[in-house]
Amino acid sequence: xxxxxNISKRFGDRxxxxxxxxxxxxxxxxxxxxxxGSGKTVFMKCLVGLLxxxxxxxxxxxxxxxxxxFRGKKEIRKNMGMLFQGSALYDSMTxxxxxxFPLDMFTNMTYGEKLDRVxxxxxxxxxxxxxxxxxxxxxxxMKKRVAIARAIVLKPRYLFCDEPNSGLDPKTxxxxxxxxxxxxxxxxxxxxxxxxxxxxxxxxxxxxxFIEEGEKCWEGSKYxxxxxxxxxxxxxxxANALAxxxxxxxx
Amino acid sequence: xxxxxxxxxxxxxxxxxxxxxxxxxxxxxxxxxxxVISLGIRSIGIxxxxxxxxxxxxxxxxxxxxxxxxxxxYLIGLGCRDSILLEFSxxxxxxxxxxxxxxxxxxxxxxxxxxxxxxALELMGVNSASYLILPKIVATLIFNPLLTLISIIVGIVxxxxxxxxSGVITSQDFIYGIQYAFIPYYVTYAIIKTLFFAFIITxxxxxxxxxxxxxxxxxGRASTKAVVYSSxxxxxxxxxxxQLLLS
Numbered sequence: 001x002x003x004x005x006n007i008s009k010r011f012g013d014r015x016x017x018x019x020x021x022x023x024x025x026x027x028x029x030x031x032x033x034x035x036x037g038s039g040k041t042v043f044m045k046c047l048v049g050l051l052x053x054x055x056x057x058x059x060x061x062x063x064x065x066x067x068x069x070f071r072g073k074k075e076i077r078k079n080m081g082m083l084f085q086g087s088a089l090y091d092s093m094t095x096x097x098x099x100x101f102p103l104d105m106f107t108n109m110t111y112g113e114k115l116d117r118v119x120x121x122x123x124x125x126x127x128x129x130x131x132x133x134x135x136x137x138x139x140x141x142m143k144k145r146v147a148i149a150r151a152i153v154l155k156p157r158y159l160f161c162d163e164p165n166s167g168l169d170p171k172t173x174x175x176x177x178x179x180x181x182x183x184x185x186x187x188x189x190x191x192x193x194x195x196x197x198x199x200x201x202x203x204x205x206x207x208x209x210f211i212e213e214g215e216k217c218w219e220g221s222k223y224x225x226x227x228x229x230x231x232x233x234x235x236x237x238x239a240n241a242l243a244x245x246x247x248x249x250x251x
Numbered sequence: 252x253x254x255x256x257x258x259x260x261x262x263x264x265x266x267x268x269x270x271x272x273x274x275x276x277x278x279x280x281x282x283x284x285x286x287v288i289s290l291g292i293r294s295i296g297i298x299x300x301x302x303x304x305x306x307x308x309x310x311x312x313x314x315x316x317x318x319x320x321x322x323x324x325y326l327i328g329l330g331c332r333d334s335i336l337l338e339f340s341x342x343x344x345x346x347x348x349x350x351x352x353x354x355x356x357x358x359x360x361x362x363x364x365x366x367x368x369x370x371a372l373e374l375m376g377v378n379s380a381s382y383l384i385l386p387k388i389v390a391t392l393i394f395n396p397l398l399t400l401i402s403i404i405v406g407i408v409x410x411x412x413x414x415x416x417s418g419v420i421t422s423q424d425f426i427y428g429i430q431y432a433f434i435p436y437y438v439t440y441a442i443i444k445t446l447f448f449a450f451i452i453t454x455x456x457x458x459x460x461x462x463x464x465x466x467x468x469x470x471g472r473a474s475t476k477a478v479v480y481s482s483x484x485x486x487x488x489x490x491x492x493x494q495l496l497l498s
Contacts, residue, residue: 050370074376082374088367102375104278 001025002047002158002190007056009039009046009214016042018214019056026157026190029181029204033195034211035236040194041085043211044162047192048080049073060158078106081151083161083180087143089135089150095122096131099150106154121149125179141172145179152183159184161193165200177203198237201225210236262458268380269388269454282386283393290352290387290453291394295401297351298344302335302402305343306409309334314419327420328428331410333437340402341441342489345448348395349481353456356387357477360460361470369461384457388450395449396442403441440496447492448485455481 002024009017016039024030032040045051047058049065058066060076068076089098096118103114122131125145135143144164151159161180165173177200184191193204201208205222210233218230225237273279313330360383363369372379407429414420420428456477463473 045370048374050373077374077376080374082371084367084371086366088371090368090371091362091366105274105375105377 001059001061002192003057003059004043004047005057005059007043007046007058008054009042009051010054016214017046017053020211020214020216021056022209022216022219024190024192025207027185027188028206029184029191029193030207030209031193031195031201031205032209032211033201033236036196038211039214040196040211041162044160044192044194048082048160049077078154079157081154081156081159083144083147083151083159083164085163085166087135087140087147089138089143089147091135093134094131095127095133095135095138095146098135098146099153102150102154117153118149121153122146124152124183125149126175140167141169141175144168144176148176148179148183152187155187157189159187159189159191161191161195163194163196165195165197170199173197173199174203180204201237212236261462262454265380265384265458265461266454268378269384269457271378271381273381273385274377279382279386282382283389286386286390287394290355290390291398294348294351294394294398297347298398298402299405301347302340302344302405303409305339306331306335306406306411307413309339309406310410310414310425311417311419314414314417323424324420325424325428325431327414328410328425329431330428331414331425332407332429332433335403335406335410336437336441340399340406341444341448342485344399344402345395345445345452345485346482348398348448349452349456349485350478352391353452353477353481354474356453356456357460357474358470360384360457361463361473362467364461364463365466365470380461384454384461387457388453391449391453392446395445399441399445400438403438443496444489444492447488451484451488452481455484 004020004022007017007020008015020039020043022030022032032043034040042051046053049058053066056066057064060079063076065073065076090101093101096115099118099121100114103109103117107114109117119131122128125148127142127145127149130138130142130146135146138146159180164176164180168176180191180193181204183189193200195201202222205225208218208220208222208225209216210218210230212232218228218233220228225233228234310327310331313327313334317326317330360369363383369379369383372382411422411425411429414425415422459473459477459480460470463469
């Protein structure tokens with residue numbers, strides 16, 4: 001379980017996060033939604049420790065992560081996997097080397113064992129016969145799937161996905177969403193996903209947190225979104241006419 | 252001034268991270284071998300071409316500027332040797348490498364920063380500064396002295412070919428000149444300078460790339476800054492080292 005308590009973050013005079021609190025449970029996909037520039041990515045980067053918070057606490061289980069030094073954080077980070085918005089695959093490495101990299105760095109497995117694990121993870125994300133390809137030779141969807149394989153290769157307890165559907169067509173987006181959902185259940189991970197894609201929310205939103213201008217405005221499940229009276233949330237979720245009609249039909 | 256001091260401070264802090272204990276030595280070893288190929292072996296071509304023509308021009312200019320019956324012609328060979336040994340093969344080649352290797356390092360690391368590849372390393376618990384920069388520093392410290400030696404040899408050969416082909420000096424006089432009053436310490440001096448220059452070029456360029464913020468435009472700017480700052484620092488250290496090592 002991950003617990004964020006009253007997180008605040010400033011860049012100069014600009015307060016990007018204002019007292020945001022949230023609890024992310026294991027075995028479920030937790031979504032953070034909000035407009036572009038609302039502070040979702042900053043919140044996620046604070047959760048994983050890529051950005052230092054100004055106020056508040058972040059707990060991983062019973063460990064106060066936000067107060068740990070580099071070495072302490074490093075130990076927790078071995079249990080984290082992250083899918084970045086642009087996939088962040090290492091350009092100079094092949095698909096196989098990308099997925100094997102965490103195993104090279106943090107395990108003493110033999111090459112054969114590592115290769116078996118890499119092939120298992122690539123197979124799990126439906127990437128076949130692509131071990132020798134470089135990231136520049138992959139499509140956007142394939143890059144995301146390879147990045148997921150790299151993120152889960154060490155069997156992490158926590159998975160973070162920043163805009164996993166950005167730049168993907170609707171069909172590939174659904175494939176990625178389903179993959180994240182399935183893997184979360186399989187590995188009983190605590191998964192946190194940043195998105196503004198409403199299809200993802202309806203597919204994966206077991207728990208949804210809505211952030212607007214750095215503040216948490218709403219929290220609930222995908223089913224509760226349809227019935228919510230929160231005006232800002234409704235403006236965001238039901239931004240187009242079709243969605244408004246859907247909302248009205250459920251009333 | 253504040254910006255300069257803050258940049259100077261973060262440069263030293265980055266070096267602190269770079270020289271912390273590596274996670275897995277054999278991975279760093281593999282990376283270093285890759286960097287030797289990328290930053291060292293792939294620079295042999297340009298160093299060879301530049302050194303050859305540099306040696307040729309030094310010989311011809313020395314010959315045309317010392318056209319006097321008082322001076323023995325073997326001095327042309329001596330002048331070519333000492334110019335190459337003392338200055339050209341270490342400093343000029345380092346300036347050229349600051350352009351080639353420096354911009355390569357800054358743009359590679361800068362691109363990794365803006366595409367979140369460095370964040371991905373950090374998130375895994377890898378010391379990204381050490382993993383990305385230390386092998387480059389070690390590779391250039393190992394290979395740049397070899398490049399300097401190659402440059403010295405090719406430069407002198409270039410001078411010999413140009414001198415004899417143009418008829419300004421005979422082959423015997425040139426060979427006598429390059430052996431005349433030879434001070435072996437000059438080679439040591441060139442190697443010591445090269446080691447300092449290799450460190451300056453790699454660390455400054457890596458610093459510029461590592462702290463890039465923004466997109467491709469900023470990566471381009473960082474690449475330019477890497478070349479300019481490392482060249483200026485290199486020239487400054489050239490003066491200091493010359494005073495310290497030759498006085």
